[in-house]
Amino acid sequence: MRREVIVGANLSLGYQTGKSRKEVLQGINFKLFSGQLTCLLGPNGVGKSTLIKAIMGRLPVWEGSLTVQGKSINHFTQKELAKNLAVVLTEPFIPGNMTVTQLVSLGRTPYLKWSGYLSDLDKKAVYKAIEDTKIAYIQHERLSDLSDGQRQKAFIARALAQDAPIMVLDEPTAHLDLVNRYEIMQLLREISLQKGKSVLVITHDLDIALESSDQIWLMNCGEDLVKGLPEDLVISGKINQLFPQEKFEFNTQRGRVEIKSQPATFNVEGSQELIFWLQKALKKAGIYELDGQVRVQNNPFSIFFMEKEFDSLESFIDSLRVGIK
């Protein structure tokens, strides 16, 4: 059964420096549920990190309400909040000399008694977090000797060791290669599904958000969040709010953002897949019409045009360019 774990109602947030007040978010509403992976997307500077700061209790609520586990954020002590909420921030301070196990052990800080020593229960939680994130093979390595992806997993393990029902991560896949990006998101998905945790991820990576999240929240300047199942946002066209409509469009068939281009009129015969890539390459080269039919085939890849045969899109486009001149 899903539970509401963080609820924002008519929430307004901002920054105050001296007498000047800068409102960043106005009247936003959301519910974060247990057992779900939610991705928050929005343009630079729209207020995603500002929302996270408020959820972490570091920024006062200006208007409306913000509750964690049914209790107003204003009524939490930092230690109590840490037992409910584990946070992984972007480019955190990296104590290079620390080993992975030492870093993950820091996740137990909210539970330590005055002696500061880890109890058997704490050690078990650390070991389990290391195991769940599949980083046992690097547990004795120093953080400075790890790759970005390995280090990110170590920070996620620290958050897991914290054993909080809610995890919030600010751009956990930034700077990672494709495989690591998918691996990290897969790991977060497993954490939400298998452990019933509520995971909120801020990301600019639409592909990955569509692939892995249960819910997407779109943040736009001066508007309430647009929320829904990723697939619903695609089908309804709401996903297009993420980018300037005149330059980009979301290709619902391909499931990704594409640069808008002028309509092309090609007469092409061949499989749908080959036609797609042929048209894409032609449009990218600034070619929008052809005087004749093109035939394209695979095994071996060949393009037939005006009684000539080409073995690559590059040689085809080069010859068109010469012809065009």
Ligand SMILES: Nc1ncnc2c1ncn2[C@@H]1O[C@H](COP(=O)(O)OP(=O)(O)OP(=O)(O)O)[C@@H](O)[C@H]1O
């Ligand atoms: N400490 C601060 N004092 C005053 N204004 C701030 C402060 N931190 C952020 N802001 C402003 O608040 C707005 C939202 O910033 P925020 O960092 O929340 O955006 P973001 O959506 O997380 O952006 P990005 O995708 O670039 O990380 C910006 O206009 C920013 O300049």
